[in-house]
Amino acid sequence: MAFEWFKKVKDKVVEAISETPVVDTSLHTDAPVAPASETIAAPEPPVATEPEPLVEIETAVETEEELLEEIEEAIEAEPEPEVVPEPEPERQLEVGQRSFASRIRSLFSGIQFDPANLDDLEDILLLADFGVDASEAIVAEVKRLASVVNAKTERELKNILISVLTNSLELPGRELNLAGEKLPYVFLMVGVNGVGKTTTIGKLASWLAEGDWEVVIGAADTFRAAAVEQVATWAKRAGAKLVGPEREGQDPASVAFTAVETAVADKADIVIVDTAGRLQNKFDLMQELSKIRRVVEKTVPVSEVLLVIDATTGQNGLLQAKAFAEVAQVTGVVLTKVDGTAKGGIVYSIQKELGIPVKLIGFGEGINDFAFFEADEFARGLVG
Amino acid sequence: MFGNLSDRLAQTFKNLRTKGKLTPADIDTTLREIRRALLEADVALEVVKTFVAAVRERALGDEVNQALNPAQQIVQIVNEELIAILGGEQRRLQFAKNPPTVIMLAGLQGSGKTTLAGKLANWLKTQNQTPLLVAADLQRPNAVNQLQVLGERVGVPVFAPEPGNGIGDPIKVAKDAVAYAAKQQFTMVIVDTAGRLGIDEEMMEQARGIRDAVTPDEVLFVIDSMIGQDAVNVAKAFEDGVGITGVVLTKLDGDARGGAALSVASVTGKPIIFSSTGEGIDAFEPFYPDRMASRILDMGDVLSLIEQAQRAFDAEEAKAMAEQLAKGQFTLEDFMEQMQQLRKMGSMKAMLALMPGAAQMREQLDNFDEREIDRTEAIIRSMTPSERRDPKILNGSRRLRIAKGSGMTVTDVNSLVNRFEQAAKMMKQVSKGGMPQGMPGMPAGMGGMGMGFGGGKGKGKGKDKKKGSKSGNPAKRAADEAARLNRTKPTDGSSGNGSAFGL
Numbered sequence: 001m002a003f004e005w006f007k008k009v010k011d012k013v014v015e016a017i018s019e020t021p022v023v024d025t026s027l028h029t030d031a032p033v034a035p036a037s038e039t040i041a042a043p044e045p046p047v048a049t050e051p052e053p054l055v056e057i058e059t060a061v062e063t064e065e066e067l068l069e070e071i072e073e074a075i076e077a078e079p080e081p082e083v084v085p086e087p088e089p090e091r092q093l094e095v096g097q098r099s100f101a102s103r104i105r106s107l108f109s110g111i112q113f114d115p116a117n118l119d120d121l122e123d124i125l126l127l128a129d130f131g132v133d134a135s136e137a138i139v140a141e142v143k144r145l146a147s148v149v150n151a152k153t154e155r156e157l158k159n160i161l162i163s164v165l166t167n168s169l170e171l172p173g174r175e176l177n178l179a180g181e182k183l184p185y186v187f188l189m190v191g192v193n194g195v196g197k198t199t200t201i202g203k204l205a206s207w208l209a210e211g212d213w214e215v216v217i218g219a220a221d222t223f224r225a226a227a228v229e230q231v232a233t234w235a236k237r238a239g240a241k242l243v244g245p246e247r248e249g250q251d252p253a254s255v256a257f258t259a260v261e262t263a264v265a266d267k268a269d270i271v272i273v274d275t276a277g278r279l280q281n282k283f284d285l286m287q288e289l290s291k292i293r294r295v296v297e298k299t300v301p302v303s304e305v306l307l308v309i310d311a312t313t314g315q316n317g318l319l320q321a322k323a324f325a326e327v328a329q330v331t332g333v334v335l336t337k338v339d340g341t342a343k344g345g346i347v348y349s350i351q352k353e354l355g356i357p358v359k360l361i362g363f364g365e366g367i368n369d370f371a372f373f374e375a376d377e378f379a380r381g382l383v384g
Numbered sequence: 385m386f387g388n389l390s391d392r393l394a395q396t397f398k399n400l401r402t403k404g405k406l407t408p409a410d411i412d413t414t415l416r417e418i419r420r421a422l423l424e425a426d427v428a429l430e431v432v433k434t435f436v437a438a439v440r441e442r443a444l445g446d447e448v449n450q451a452l453n454p455a456q457q458i459v460q461i462v463n464e465e466l467i468a469i470l471g472g473e474q475r476r477l478q479f480a481k482n483p484p485t486v487i488m489l490a491g492l493q494g495s496g497k498t499t500l501a502g503k504l505a506n507w508l509k510t511q512n513q514t515p516l517l518v519a520a521d522l523q524r525p526n527a528v529n530q531l532q533v534l535g536e537r538v539g540v541p542v543f544a545p546e547p548g549n550g551i552g553d554p555i556k557v558a559k560d561a562v563a564y565a566a567k568q569q570f571t572m573v574i575v576d577t578a579g580r581l582g583i584d585e586e587m588m589e590q591a592r593g594i595r596d597a598v599t600p601d602e603v604l605f606v607i608d609s610m611i612g613q614d615a616v617n618v619a620k621a622f623e624d625g626v627g628i629t630g631v632v633l634t635k636l637d638g639d640a641r642g643g644a645a646l647s648v649a650s651v652t653g654k655p656i657i658f659s660s661t662g663e664g665i666d667a668f669e670p671f672y673p674d675r676m677a678s679r680i681l682d683m684g685d686v687l688s689l690i691e692q693a694q695r696a697f698d699a700e701e702a703k704a705m706a707e708q709l710a711k712g713q714f715t716l717e718d719f720m721e722q723m724q725q726l727r728k729m730g731s732m733k734a735m736l737a738l739m740p741g742a743a744q745m746r747e748q749l750d751n752f753d754e755r756e757i758d759r760t761e762a763i764i765r766s767m768t769p770s771e772r773r774d775p776k777i778l779n780g781s782r783r784l785r786i787a788k789g790s791g792m793t794v795t796d797v798n799s800l801v802n803r804f805e806q807a808a809k810m811m812k813q814v815s816k817g818g819m820p821q822g823m824p825g826m827p828a829g830m831g832g833m834g835m836g837f838g839g840g841k842g843k844g845k846g847k848d849k850k851k852g853s854k855s856g857n858p859a860k861r862a863a864d865e866a867a868r869l870n871r872t873k874p875t876d877g878s879s880g881n882g883s884a885f886g887l
Binding site for chain 2 (some may be wrong): 007034105121126127128129131132192193194195196198202223224225226227229230232233236237279281282310311312313314315316317319337340341342343345365
């Protein structure tokens with residue numbers, strides 16, 4: 001569903017842009033791109049016939065107050081949009097419908113769960129890296145609900161646990177921000193060393209390319225040996241254009257900048273910038289990240305800053321999220337490597353404490369091994 | 385590193401320390417805190433349970449009640465138990481009777497195997513070995529390439545007959561490599577393997593295949609110190625799957641609490657042999673369990689510090705310095721020399737983190753800007769030799785010239801001179817009181833350093849005001865002066881980024 005919607009919005013934006021002489025994506029101005037916004041927001045028949053996407057579009061737009069104002073201005077100025085998008089042909093959709101619950105190993109695998117002793121549940125959650133406070137809170141809530149509905153059997157209790165987890169993992173704004181008014185959309189991938197940033201970029205780029213988005217990858221990890229070559233291999237697999245450093249150890253911000261410039265010149269839709277892994281307590285490296293963001297934003301706003309978190313990460317994950325959110329304004333989390341024995345319970349605390357939604361989930365080395373995160377699916381996968 | 389665990393226990397023990405006698409309730413409270421601290425430090429649940437039970441048993445026993453200071457006794461017990469789990473004494477790498485010695489690296493994806501292979505090769509070179517790196521990770525895109533770049537960087541040949549990216553047979557590569565090494569008389573062979581999940585039977589089978597083909601003297605399990613509860617599962621899977629002989633803990637320079645060290649050592653019973661502590665190729669050291677336990681308890685890691693200092697510190701220069709100090713002469717030239725000496729030891733930040741009590745100033749440490757040293761150096765270099773020898777002659781116009789020459793502001797120059805004067809005063813005292821033995825010059829260096837980088841945040845404040853000139857209003861000038869003195873006070877932790885680093 002989500003995938004379908006992204007595609008459609010994208011096509012509309014692209015069409016609007018390509019058919020409107022006013023909009024030139026290579027212009028480096030901050031002028032509102034009125035026609036594109038109208039296409040998204042104006043309640044015209046072609047859009048109104050799809051009520052569900054419309055709601056989502058509105059939520060996406062409302063998050064940006066400025067955008068809303070711009071749209072209102074645009075509507076007042078020109079109530080009749082010149083560009084009416086053609087109805088969309090149906091496309092084969094695969095990625096958005098992919099299920100991942102089955103890829104997560106149950107919390108209860110290999111563990112005897114005694115329904116009479118709910119305190120054991122705390123240990124089970126601790127083992128999944130939920131952390132002491134979160135585990136205590138979840139168990140308290142399960143106990144409360146269990147006594148309300150007088151649940152006794154294992155199945156009943158597990159269902160309660162699923163609903164408690166789902167409710168507390170629910171967070172708005174989980175969709176990727178692909179509805180801004182100006183192309184290209186820039187995604188910044190950040191995280192500590194070895195969490196799977198590059199692999200995630202490969203998967204994401206390939207998925208976007210499948211949806212007819214034109215993707216440029218900026219190889220701004222100029223630090224680690226052969227990192228550029230690694231992302232180049234993925235770019236090739238995904239059919240994306242690669243912009244790398246011209247010389248070894250080049251300032252990553254300048255690589256990111258060139259990548260965005262290239263995308264603007266090529267009229268590409270998406271730029272994904274790979275950054276070097278950095279531990280969040282390295283002050284200088286974190287400043288470098290904030291610089292990358294600033295430099296990119298000279299050309300276009302950054303749509304997404306995705307923090308990649310390895311599911312094996314323990315309580316340090318929260319510190320990672322805090323630090324990266326502070327310097328790079330993280331907009332979403334990508335949880336990787338859930339195909340192992342690790343559960344990634346730390347994302348619970350990240351969502352709770354920082355309000356940053358998990359957007360994607362990765363579970364393998366194959367180019368299609370990822371999906372959109374859904375709270376209930378994650379909860380069902382965990383409880384089994 | 386281990387910062388937060390240290391902090392937690394320090395907090396817990398602070399309450400204990402004030403008491404003369406422990407009640408069973410005291411012990412329970414303390415143990416609950418220890419349990420919580422360990423869990424938040426990502427020590428595996430089963431290890432926490434055993435650990436707490438062991439501490440409880442001893443804490444309730446006679447040894448505590450009969451002790452003069454029961455609180456200290458508990459600290460001692462916790463320390464001993466930590467060391468016991470971490471593997472007691474340090475273990476060295478095992479070498480083969482007939483070279484080459486073969487080391488195989490194994491671990492999860494992203495744990496840092498390839499980087500570690502480079503660091504290990506570099507370290508072995510300093511141990512007068514001739515290592516050969518073997519690219520047997522043919523799975524991850526460009527892992528072979530990465531190893532080749534690393535090999536080139538450290539000057540170690542890389543055996544990489546296959547291009548990787550899914551092409552080639554790692555078992556054959558490993559086997560050929562050992563034969564090649566024997567023929568070419570390499571003394572060490574380091575086999576980098578692909579990252580794999582413990583539950584991936586196919587890949588574990590492949591790992592066993594590599595192991596059987598090369599019969600390694602060491603199978604080192606490489607694990608990320610940020611890993612959580614899964615450390616136990618992963619360690620068990622690798623222990624059962626390939627049979628490990630030792631553990632390497634990576635990314636220890638992060639702020640992860642590193643409970644994985646305890647978990648892995650405890651469930652596998654295998655010692656942690658090395659730890660990897662930074663981005664640099666030489667950020668790699670043998671693992672010392674006893675020191676690590678002290679570090680957990682925030683007693684500082686003075687032994688590591690001394691060792692690092694001894695490696696880099698030129699004994700001759702240190703002696704000359706000590707003599708000068710004894711005479712009470714300490715100039716800005718000496719000051720700069722000291723800074724350069726200290727720099728040779730590696731990252732200032734990493735060094736400072738090893739100091740006792742470092743946990744309290746961890747945040748400042750994290751914010752500490754190494755370039756502050758460059759700036760200080762720039763200022764001193766913009767002075768004439770006579771100014772360096774006698775900063776008293778620095779009048780307003782000289783200061784302005786120096787500020788211009790170094791690209792800094794007069795305020796920066798002023799604060800450096802101020803800090804230097806305080807440092808010199810302290811040097812005098814230190815030299816009168818005699819130097820601590822074994823490390824001539826070292827404490828002086830640390831003191832000087834504290835003086836050297838007090839600028840940090842304070843400097844920013846200065847820039848906001850009128851640049852470079854003293855205020856015409858005498859009261860305001862006095863206030864400015866007071867504020868500046870305040871900043872440079874070495875004990876005032878909150879006033880500047882670096883000022884708390886002084887001894």
